Amino acid sequence: MSTKTITHTLNPQNTDDYYPIAKVEEISEYIISDNPKGKYNVTENILGDARSLAFRFYLTKGTETKPQSVINYAQLDSLYVITPSLDKTYKDNRWEFVASNLNKDVLVKDFGDLKLYKFYK
Structure with missing residues (x-):
């Protein structure tokens, strides 16, 4: 049996593998400033992290109104989608x-890409 080493060089100038922290913070801060009421959650379809763990980190840090858990997407009052x-x-x-079954949408903010x-x- 042979072992194959897979290497990947992360190029900070190429954001194909990640999203810049500054952008994650900016979007998270905007969600907080929107002052979500009731049960809300967040999801993204940028790089495949539908649970939005990076955004979730900032949304739970030092805020009173936190998103629902990563498995609770049903019976929400609102869902923020970053796309x-x-x-x-x-x-x-x-x-x-x-699963959220929410049908009205509004563009809250355009962050360029x-x-x-x-x-x-």
């Missing part, structure tokens, strides 16, 4: 998005 486009969100048809949408009842 390059709304079309991609519908096309990807991820459980985190579909990313958009922040808020879905609600």
Whole structure:
């Protein structure tokens, strides 16, 4: 049996593998400033982390209104979706998005290459 080493060089100038912390903080701060009421959650379809762990970290740090858990996407009052486009969100048809069953949306903020949408009842 042979062992194969897989290496990957992370190039900080290339954001194909991650999203810059400054952008994650900026979007998270905007969600907090939107002052979510009731049960809310967050998801993204940028790089495949539908549970939005990086954003979730900032949303739970030092705020009173925290998002629901990473498995609670049903029975929400609102869902924040971070995405390059709304079309991609519908096309990807991820459980985190579909389970919320929220049908009204509003573009909260355009961050250039990313958009922040808020879905609600």
